[in-house]
Amino acid sequence: MLEGMTTKDSRAAGLARLAALAADETRAACLLALLDGRAWTAGELARHCGVAASTLSEHLGKLVAGGLLAEERQGRHRYVRLADARVAHLVEDLAAQVAPGAAERPRTLRQAGAGSAMARGRTCYDHLAGRLGIALTDALTARGLLRQDTGFALTDAGLRWFGAAGIDLDRRGRRPLARACLDWTERRPHLAGVAGAALCRHALRARWCVRIGSERAVKVTETGERALYDLLGIESEALR
Amino acid sequence: MLEGMTTKDSRAAGLARLAALAADETRAACLLALLDGRAWTAGELARHCGVAASTLSEHLGKLVAGGLLAEERQGRHRYVRLADARVAHLVEDLAAQVAPGAAERPRTLRQAGAGSAMARGRTCYDHLAGRLGIALTDALTARGLLRQDTGFALTDAGLRWFGAAGIDLDRRGRRPLARACLDWTERRPHLAGVAGAALCRHALRARWCVRIGSERAVKVTETGERALYDLLGIESEALR
DNA sequence: AAGCCGCTTCGATTCCGGTTGAATCCCGGA
DNA sequence: TCCGGGATTCAACCGGAATCGAAGCGGCTT
Known part of the structure; x- marks a missing residue:
């Protein structure tokens, strides 16, 4: 006692x-x-x-x-x-716990527009989320680069893929290489952690996508559509 | 806006x-x-x-x-x-975020005793934590049953190991099979999720360990020491 | 140099929420 | 049927915290 x-x-x-x-x-x-x-x-x-x-x-x-x-x-x-990323993770988790209760629907056209731009693609701290984040995660999984059935980790093939794509993964820190982050629009896990951050940084740098407005939303460019199809077989329909 | x-x-x-x-x-x-x-x-x-x-x-x-x-x-x-497990996860994360700041040391002998019993082994919601949890996680990782270097997931060998040990894994729900839970005494991740819960349930049922007192602490039995050594090569020194 | 602008400090106001004992409810045992 | 004990409700009290405007500080611009 x-x-x-x-x-x-x-x-x-x-x-x-x-x-x-x-x-x-x-x-x-x-x-x-x-x-x-x-x-x-x-x-x-x-x-x-x-x-x-x-x-x-x-x-x-x-x-x-x-x-x-x-x-x-x-x-x-x-x-x-x-x-730091720990805090971001914590806020994400708290927000995810809240989401299920607050099923909101847009009330005006502008809201719907802004909402669906966010739903299509956005940054979530330092990685990509929304349908774009989900599409990336699904494509990585379907190609055997990411394993979700027994947890959440890159495979050896996944490590090689990142290397081949020229995306550097800093494996020194104690931050996990791959981590699941729960999406609040899609209600599904997407890639976070070192690999998620590196992928997001690379996507912005290579202009696969660009930030729109002053908010978190991002938009996939034509270059990006080609790159995503060539590298991961992602059809642009999955991003609409 | x-x-x-x-x-x-x-x-x-x-x-x-x-x-x-x-x-x-x-x-x-x-x-x-x-x-x-x-x-x-x-x-x-x-x-x-x-x-x-x-x-x-x-x-x-x-x-x-x-x-x-x-x-x-x-x-x-x-x-x-x-x-549910989601809430437990959330509380764990919040507690883990707090821990780094609050480096407490026991002040009395009884406290030290109780503290070290908790540090040796305890339940964390539905899985095992403390040195026992860490030892299990490390052993699974060292034997190639659990992969931590690229995320946190069981390997195929890991799936087979659970099957061979007669530990059923319910793979239907949307709860992840393996998840990392940050330990507040050891400051290291240990196995949670469906596999962590199943392992804990099996350990208690097979009397590898028993609850001591009315609190969360558990103690490894002699049967448990033998089983842990035979199945995973865990030396009993790792549990002291 | 003068003025603007972003931010901070301070004091006053208001309000929300935690705590408690007393009264009450309800279940189980005698 | 009556009691004991666990749990809840209620009203009252209190402390802490959120808010704002006014005033002040310091950097940037013209």
Whole structure:
């Protein structure tokens, strides 16, 4: 009984303190916005969340102090981004747990347009998600490059494929090479981890896809359609 | 801008509502306690958390309403447990994110004893953790039954091993066969998912290990030591 | 140099939610 | 039928936290 108490309490207190950071709607909106992997200024976030700049400043202070956000000051701007991939993973998981309950349907045409652009393809922290992410993951799996039936890992053929495609995989860190990330539009797992990030970086650099608007959505280019078909046999219909 | 707002807001509100459930120290203590995978009565939890029964009753109401807990009423008792493996996974991840900051050391002998029993072996929801969990995971990996270098998945040899050992793997559900769960004493990933649960169930049924006390800790039996050595070449030193 | 703009600090206000004891409900045992 | 005990409801209290505007600070622009 007693022996566990102080330890338990400190663990519980830590968990509660961490959860409290996300337990405010404004801060939650920040975390979700920052899931695009980019750095936002305090002002952008304030406008995005619809609160006063002073309010948001206080929230950023808490999120940074809590280790969820990293900040970088440039002149009179304060840029913040998610602290690391671990935090991004955590936010993703929390968001995924929420999604099943909130089955939303678009109400206006513009909403539908924006929604389906996001559903077609977007970044999820540092990897690709949406139908584009799913199509990549499915294609890798169908070609025996990624194994999903017994867990989630690249195969040896998969390692060779990344090498042949000229996509470097940094295997030094302790971050897993391949990890499943649950998609909230498709409700299916897609490739994250070192390989997912490398694939996304390569896709943007080679202009297989480009960011559209100022949000997380991306659009596959014609170059990209050709490359995806040549390399993985992905039909462009799968991306519409 | 506007088109995303209502959607974003509802997602943010959902996330905030979910996080708020864990943002209270008493509720967090409940979630951590329930990580042992068993069902607790309201009274047990109240004593465990050191709050009045009425207080805990309200907390349980919220956790159940929020979908984190499942309840089962038997007579005048109210049993609660984590709703499902998804929730357990979420709590694990949150706890793991906290751990790095809270490097605690035991202060009394009894604490040290209890702590090291937990560190040797324990259940983590429905699979094995602690040094026992790590030893199993390492042994499976060393024998080529589990692949960790490119993700986290069983190999074909691994599938055969489970079959040969007479451990049934239910491959129908959408729950992954193998998943990494980060250990908070060892700071290393260990086997969770369907395979982890099946292995744990088999270990308890075959009395490779038994629960000690009323907590999550388990102890490897002599039968278990022999079986682990014969099946996976695990030296008993790795479990001390 | 003057002015603008982004951000932060501060104080005041408001409101939400955790806690408790007392009263009540309900089940099981005598 | 009556009691004991586990669990819940209720009303009241309290503390903490979110919010905002005003004022101040510091960098960038003209």
